[in-house]
Amino acid sequence: MERVTGAALARHIPDLARLRIRVFREFPYLYDGDMDYEENYLRGYVESDSAVIVIAFAGDEVVGASSGMALCDESDEFKRPFVEQGRDLNEIFYCAESVLDAPWRGRGLGHRFFDEREAHARDLGGFTRAAFCAVDRPADHPRRPADHRPLDAFWQRRGYSRHPELTTRFVWKDLDESEPSPKQLTFWLKTL
Numbered sequence: 001m002e003r004v005t006g007a008a009l010a011r012h013i014p015d016l017a018r019l020r021i022r023v024f025r026e027f028p029y030l031y032d033g034d035m036d037y038e039e040n041y042l043r044g045y046v047e048s049d050s051a052v053i054v055i056a057f058a059g060d061e062v063v064g065a066s067s068g069m070a071l072c073d074e075s076d077e078f079k080r081p082f083v084e085q086g087r088d089l090n091e092i093f094y095c096a097e098s099v100l101d102a103p104w105r106g107r108g109l110g111h112r113f114f115d116e117r118e119a120h121a122r123d124l125g126g127f128t129r130a131a132f133c134a135v136d137r138p139a140d141h142p143r144r145p146a147d148h149r150p151l152d153a154f155w156q157r158r159g160y161s162r163h164p165e166l167t168t169r170f171v172w173k174d175l176d177e178s179e180p181s182p183k184q185l186t187f188w189l190k191t192l
Helices: 006-024 035-047 076-084 109-124 152-157
Strands: 002-004 052-058 061-070 092-100 129-135 161-172 181-191
Touching (some): 006 052
Parallel strands (some): 092 129
Antiparallel strands (some): 002 052
């Protein structure tokens, strides 16, 4: 596992984009992604001084990744609920996505992803909280697998708490949609 920042991220963009598309097809995201969008999105991490992507490798193959940056560097959709609540964006480190190929799950890498992103935020200094958001899908969603386990308990053990007053909407195309549509996401916060 390696923390990668700045220009060093550029060489990993295609592998990270493919990983994100592959993993985000699964429930609860059901994301019908494309390489152009993903590579453009990931370039934002190359350009942000606060950004980090923690990459898990199996040999030379990228099997997992977890991203984060200062919330003030994120897109308006992610900043809006905090601005509306009067929170200081400069004090919040945003732990964006964690994606991990299925064969590598259950081996402690999810904990390491959080540890590494939080350590990066502490190394940068000035952050009092870490935040991330999770997509809200109804319990009776037709594409919900019978064996699906929400990650709420994992996140709570990591010290995060769900904040239903902090929600946003983000647009993407689900696998069974002909056009992109807005999805609601709820934020979780932890004191650093």
